[in-house]
Amino acid sequence: MTPVAKILSIAGSDPSGGAGAQGDIKTFSALGCYGMAALTALTAQNTLGVQAVQTVPADFVAAEIDSVFCDIAVDAVKIGMIGSRENVAAIADRLRRHQARNVVLDPVLVASGGHSLGGDDLVAPIREQLFPLARLVTPNLMESALFAGDRMPESPGEMRAIALKLHALGAHAVLVKGGHLPDGAAYDLLYDGAEFTEYEAARVVTRNTHGTGCALSSAIAARLGQGAGLKQAIADAKAFLSAALEAGATLEVGAGHGPPNHFFALWGGAVTPGESR
16 A cells, blocks of 8 residues: 545635636645545536636535545645625634644635635625634735724835734634735745745746736645645645746636646746647
C-alpha cells in the first residue's frame, strides 16, 4: 500500500476547471496528494466571469461530507465557496462530528469579477461557526474587511491591525492575502496568535490569475495534510503558486483571465497540438 495524504475540498464547482473544487483537486494532485471534493454549489462560469449559481441543498452537502469521512481518513480540509447559511451550519456540524483536522478556510464571498458567491448574509455565520474550527483562515483584503466590519486594509500596517481583529473574533490563525495591494511584491501576512510572519514573492505579470486564491489555500491544506508546520506550509504554497503563475502566463485557456498552470512540474511547458508526452 502506498501512503498518500488525502485532502478534501468543500467548495463550489467551476466547470472551466481553473478555480473551485476542480482547481483544488488539481492543486492537491500537483503536490502529490489524493484529492476529493464535496460540492456546495454549481456555477456556470468561465475565464470571462460567473454567469449563474445554483446552491446545493445543505442535507446533500452533509451527505457528501459523511460519505468521505465514513470511508476515508481525511488528513486536511479546504473550505472555499459555501453558498448558503444552511450550508455553513451543515459543514460546521459535520466537521465537528468527524473531528476534522487541518481545516483551511478560504472564505470566498465574491468572485474576482464581482459576482456574488454567497453574499453578506454569510459573513456572521461563517465567522461564528467556521472560524473556531479552522486551523487557518485565508481572507483577501476585501474579505478581511467584511469579516472584521472594517474598511479594506491598504498597507501592511493595516493588514496587521485587521489580522489581530480577526483573531480576536475567533480565528486561530489568519493569513491576510495582500495580492490586491496596488504596489510592490505579492505580500501576505500571517498572525498565528503569537507572532506575525511576512511572506513576499515577486509579483508575476500575467492575465492568467483565475483561481489563484483557491490554489494558494489548497496548497496550504495539502502541505498541512502531508505533515508540514503552518509557517512552512504557507511558504511552500507561496512558492508553488508563484511557479504556477509564471508557467501559466503563456497558457492559452479561454478568452479572459485563464488559470495558472497547476501542473507545471509535470508538463514541463505547454503541449502543442498533436504532441504527446
